Amino acid sequence: xxxxxxxxxxxxxQATGLKTGGFKPTNSISESWIGKVYLYKENEGIPKDKNGxxxxxxxxxxxxxxxxxxxIFSDTKALTVFIxxxxxxxxxxxxxxxxxxxxxxxxxxxxxELTNPISFLKAFPLKPEIINEDYPVWDGGGLSxxxxxxxxxxxNSGKIEDYxxxxxxxxGHKIGGYPSFCQPxxxxxxxxxxxxxxxxDEKANLNIxxxxxxxxxxxxxxxxxxxxxxxx
Numbered sequence: 001x002x003x004x005x006x007x008x009x010x011x012x013x014q015a016t017g018l019k020t021g022g023f024k025p026t027n028s029i030s031e032s033w034i035g036k037v038y039l040y041k042e043n044e045g046i047p048k049d050k051n052g053x054x055x056x057x058x059x060x061x062x063x064x065x066x067x068x069x070x071x072i073f074s075d076t077k078a079l080t081v082f083i084x085x086x087x088x089x090x091x092x093x094x095x096x097x098x099x100x101x102x103x104x105x106x107x108x109x110x111x112x113e114l115t116n117p118i119s120f121l122k123a124f125p126l127k128p129e130i131i132n133e134d135y136p137v138w139d140g141g142g143l144s145x146x147x148x149x150x151x152x153x154x155x156n157s158g159k160i161e162d163y164x165x166x167x168x169x170x171x172g173h174k175i176g177g178y179p180s181f182c183q184p185x186x187x188x189x190x191x192x193x194x195x196x197x198x199x200x201d202e203k204a205n206l207n208i209x210x211x212x213x214x215x216x217x218x219x220x221x222x223x224x225x226x227x228x229x230x231x232x
Contacts, residue, residue, distance in 0.1 A: 004159070004166050007150060008133070011143065015131040015177025016068045017170060018061075020203045021124035029109060030064040032128070034173070034204045035121035037080045039109045046114050047082050050096040055082035056119045058206075059198055061175070067130040070176040072195055072218055078103045081198065081216070085118075087229070089209065091186065094225040100216065102223075122205045126173065134177030135167035140185025142178050171213070172199045179215045183230040188217040192226055200231075 020034060029039060037046075037057035047055050059081040063069050084097040094100055103109060136142035143151075154160045171180045175196040179185065188194065198214040200207050208214055212231025218224070 003150075004154065007147065008135075008166055011135055011147065011167070012133040013135075013177050014068045015134045015170065016066045016175040017129045017131050018126040018173035018175070019129060020126060020173070020201055023125065023127055025125035027111075029111065030062045031060075032062050032126040033060040034058070034124055034126055034198070034201060034206065035119070036060060036123035037082070038111050038113060039078055039080060039103070040112045040114070041103075041107065042110055044101070045112070046116055047099045049084035049086070051084075051086075053085065054116045054118075055084055055099060056116050056121060057114070058083045058121070061196065066128045066175065068176060070195065072193055072220065073175075075104050076102055077105045077107060078109065079196075087209065088227060089229060091188070092227045094227070098227050100225050100227075102225075120205055122203065124204055131170050131174070131177060133168075134170045134174070136178040137169045137181050137185065138163045139181070141169065141181055142185070173197065173201070174199075180213055181215075181230055182212065182232055186228060186230075188226050188228070189219075191219050191221045192217040192224075193220055 037060045049055050061079040063073055063076055080101045082099045086097055088097045151163050160166055169178055169180050179194045195216050195218045200211045208229055209231040212229050214229045217226045
C-alpha cells in the first residue's frame with residue numbers, strides 16, 4: 001500500500017473543474033461562461049475565420065475566483081475562445097479555424113454584448129470547483145515509462161487489477177491537471193504545456209465531433225498556443 005500511495009503522491013496534480021449552470025449568473029467581469037463571450041478589448045469584436053465567416057464564441061475563462069490556478073496563468077486575467085464551424089481535428093496553431101485571446105492582469109477589458117446569430121450553443125455560466133487529485137490517463141496522458149513499469153509490476157503481482165484502481169482522471173471542463181484523452185495521447189511539442197480543456201457539454205449543446213474534448217496547450221517560452229481535440 002505504501003508503494004501505491006507513493007506513486008499516487010508522485011503523479012497527482014491539482015486542477016479546477018468547471019460545472020455548467022445550476023446557479024444564477026452575475027454577468028460580472030470575473031465570471032466564466034460557455035457559449036458566450038462578453039469580455040473584449042476596446043478595438044476587438046468577434047473574430048472571423050479563414051473563410052471570412054464570424055467565429056462562434058465558445059468559452060470565457062476568468063481567473064480571479066478560481067480555487068486553483070496553474071503557474072502558467074500567474075499573470076493572466078482572462079481567456080476567451082472562439083471556434084469556426086469547420087472545427088479542426090489535428091494539432092493546430094492559433095488563428096485560422098479557432099482563436100484564443102489571452103488577457104494579462106493589467107489589460108483593460110470592456111463588456112460587449114456581441115453574438116453570432118448562427119451559433120448553435122446555449123450560454124451558461126460556469127461554477128469553479130477544486131479538484132484536489134487529478135491523474136493522467138494511462139495511454140499517453142503523462143506517465144513516465146518508469147512509472148508505467150512500476151504500475152505494471154503492481155498489476156502482475158496482483159496488488160491491483162489495473163491502473164484505474166488507484167488513479168482517476170477528471171473529465172469535463174478543466175484548468176490544469178492532466179488532459180482527458182479518450183484516444184492515445186499526443187505530444188504537443190517542445191516547451192508546450194497542457195493548460196486547459198473544453199469538453200462536450202449537453203447543456204450547452206456542444207458536441208465536439210463525437211462526444212470529444214478540446215485540449216489547449218501553451219508554450220512556456222513563446223506564449224504560443226496549440227489546439228487539439230479527440231473523440232470517440
